[in-house]
Amino acid sequence: MKYISVAAAALMTAFPAVAQDSSDPIKLTLHDWSGQLITTTLMGEVLKQAGHNVEYVQADYIAQFAGLKTGDLHVAMEIWETTGREAMDEAFATGNVINLGETGMQAIEEWWYPAYMADRCPGLPNWEALKDCADAFATPETAPMGRYLGGPVTWGGFDEERVEALELDFEVVHAGTDAALFAELEAAYQRQDPIILWIYSPHWAPAKYEGQYVEFPPYSPECYSDPSVGVNPNAAYDCGKPRGPIWKVAYKGVAEKWPNATKTIENFHITNDEMGKMVAEVDLNGKSVEETVAAWMDANKDTWSAWIVK
Template sequence: MIFRKISQFVLFTILVIALAACGSESKSDDSGNAADKSDENKGTITIGQINWPENIAVTNMWKAILEDKGYNVKLKLIEMGPQMAALAEGDLDVAPEIWLPVQDKSYYKEYKDEANFFEEPWYENGKVGLAVPTYMEDVNSIKDLNEHKEKFDGEIIGFEPGAGTMLVTEDVIKEYGLDYELVDSSTPVMISTIKKAVKQEKPIVAPLWKPHYIFSEVDLKFLEDPKNTFGGVEKIYMATREGFSSDFEKVSKWMKNFKLNDKQLGELMVYTKNNQDNPIKGAEKWVEENQDLIDKWMK
């Protein structure tokens, strides 16, 4: 009887110790996993995206870089006007593409006190204007357009309404007294319309910009702009919401160090274009091949 009680006590003691050990291991694993997750996920950054080739390329590049560093990155497809408003309201972290001094000057003036516009551009060789196919030898200046209105059906084929270049094109129509309608569409529709017209050697005029892969695929020329309404060389800047630099100090510093030249941006655009269905794959490949450049931004 006594032996049985002792045996039961011993078994009970062993069971308690075993359960305690399991609980201790479980707590250790949970805390370890939580720590790992905390290290891996350094916060969520939402970047505004517009369906422009260079924008798709750069936003996916940053997604690839930052997710490799442990951040969660969301790309939010949103047109320029709403994008700047969302940035000012704090609903968006990063607006990666502001063209200055001309194209997006209206947005800069409106939101400069509500968002943080970077002082230095990440790209310094932009150009914007009205473009036509090179086979249109009689149309070389914006001033020539009214004379050839019937050829173009009185239409300038545009892209997303609200984009800075679309707003400037409206100014160009007024400044030059053009009897034309600026047709809203989307960037993919505009590009496909240009390609189709060039293939059939038909007249077409559209507001375009460099860098853009369309210039390597079809022969186009910018029309002279004697009144300089589109401006000269445009530079591309980033902007972030108020408080972003304190919430994501390292990322803010990296983005301020970010620079691309024509060759680098051109290659990045090709990589993402070749992976149109999943541009992040192209961006990841470019990031892998340009790690030395990216390391400079991370200093």
């Protein structure tokens, strides 16, 4: 991926590489949703401005932790409290992966339905309403069971476990890609077709479409780990998903091999609103990730320059 902004490219010599940081490439992981690609590309291009060597590596969201633990991968810019906490904690416990702090973005990932479905399923947003009107969300392929459209399988999320634990008459169907997920939402919304699906924030969708998140029993770590906790005494995952920060994590050797780059990554901070606007540029306005990042950097030079430690 190449940075294309002429204005920002002129700054390439403004921050020469620091002697104590290795010239080896810092491997940043790329996943399969626009926001993460933007976050990672933005971080990578700032590191390049600081004189560091950067390599982008495609990796699965959860499976990437194997590479982070061995040092084959170096930095992951978006680990969501909502879906990544369990894998993140396991990686931290090995001592091979470290937390580089919050990105500044706050994560929500949950079942979401368009406003027009509220009349077809009275009692929403309370999750218990789904027990009585699963058929309102049925498709020809799942009838009489409702269909829940989940994110790509690689995102995790324990949706199948939740459906079983809460005894919901729903079939979980996973979208193949992030783009496919929101293409289905767009098509259903235009036709007022039944749909309930995985929506996340920061993203443009909750702002563009009128709808609401389902209110499940409150999340607790014990709900995920102890079957006796929660509304179903015989099953775990009988609650909502966690909410909270989106984190930056790295292989432990990064701080030693690239100390200034590590501090620069720690300083990275962006808001939900800023990210939502950039995702909209890519997903709705047809801009490339590189163009979108370049435009943000051109408009926010003072912000990203302040992240750089040299």
